[in-house]
Amino acid sequence: MSVYDYVLTEQEFVNKNELKYPFEERGLQFGDGIYEVIRVYDGEYYLIDEHVERLYRSAEAVKLQIPLEKQEMYQRLSDLLTKNKVETNAKVYMQITRGSAPREHAFPIDTTANLYAYVQDLPRKTKLMKEGISAISYPDVRWEWCYIKSLNLLPNVIAKQEAEEKGSFEAILHKDGEVTECSSSNIYLVREGKVYTHPAKKNILHGCVRSRVHKFCEDEEIPFIEEAFRLEDLQYAEELFLTSSTAEVMPVTKVDDLVIGEGKPGPLTRNLQRTYEKDAGLAGSRSIFKETTA
CATH class of the missing domain: 3.20.10.10 (D-amino Acid Aminotransferase, subunit A, domain 2)
Known part of the structure; x- marks a missing residue:
């Protein structure tokens, strides 16, 4: 079941291969995903264990396979702060969806989850x-x-x-x-x-x-x-x-x-x-x- 070439956007018709976002993405189409927001103080995570545990609990509850084991997740999150040279108060937003696949309600077969996380400055209120x-x-x-x-x-x-x-x-x-x-x-x-x-x-x-x-x-x-x-x-x-x-x-x-x-x-x-x-x-x-x- 293929999608025709041209997609209607807010401004114009665009070739499906040139869209700025993956339109056949389950997080976008179904909200089929999970997320976490982790506090960072002076470049260090606060309550990191609690957040990682909850992330994996949420994934299990919706039958979503996270593409990283917990220890690798910890390392990647640490590397994220290091790579961005974070030294101030911030937050990390992480989102994991069931992946990109043709739009069907049932779970897609052999589709890898999409994961991304980013850091944003967040002064205390x-x-x-x-x-x-x-x-x-x-x-x-x-x-x-x-x-x-x-x-x-x-x-x-x-x-x-x-x-x-x-x-x-x-x-x-x-x-x-x-x-x-x-x-x-x-x-x-x-x-x-x-x-x-x-x-x-x-x-x-x-x-x-x-x-x-x-x-x-x-x-x-x-x-x-x-x-x-x-x-x-x-x-x-x-x-x-x-x-x-x-x-x-x-x-x-x-x-x-x-x-x-x-x-x-x-x-x-x-x-x-x-x-x-x-x-x-x-x-x-x-x-x-x-x-x-x-």
Whole structure:
């Protein structure tokens, strides 16, 4: 089943062999692939083991064969930073799809996965971490397998855009009022010195920073309760924060028209921010607290 020579693009007709992108690519046509975003501080990966393990778990879940064994993956990722002479704060985006093949829903036979990864500078969001951010609530209409870090992110993109248009940093997702997570981060409610967050089930992403925050809480004997809370519980929240590889531990001070707690980052969130910085080697002169004691 062959494709005719000329392809319609946004500007003109182009010969299929001269297209600037592979139009018969399963990630492009089906979202048939997985990805990871890995944080880099001062040229060094943070939580690299957690990210690599999740990458391979996602691949196994969608029956995708990654073309590199784990040890070779570690080496290639290290070489990526070395080759680019990365010495600052950045992120690495990696994407793996099932490959390029004629468009059929069933998996292609004898097709090699397509893999690429690139590095992009990413300064820390220090001002927001100090002051806190606002968020909106938004219905969670995603599929049920959000634990897989797949390329199927259109609902997340729409939710994030809705937050952007309302001048907010993030969208807190909920199913009939039960909070799951955010469009690109995990979310936590603090009440009476306890941290509440949705259980790590299939309908949320098992965040790498989330797992680290869990450990921080255990080490400091802060109750970490994996129990879903509801939108109406936000009115009783003393603190609210979210986590991700790019946002770190981010205080949330307002959701829709509701001010959280005292309208500023709370002491438990501050404690976790400090612990995160220490764990990531960011304490001292690189800390967000070097100019403030708030």
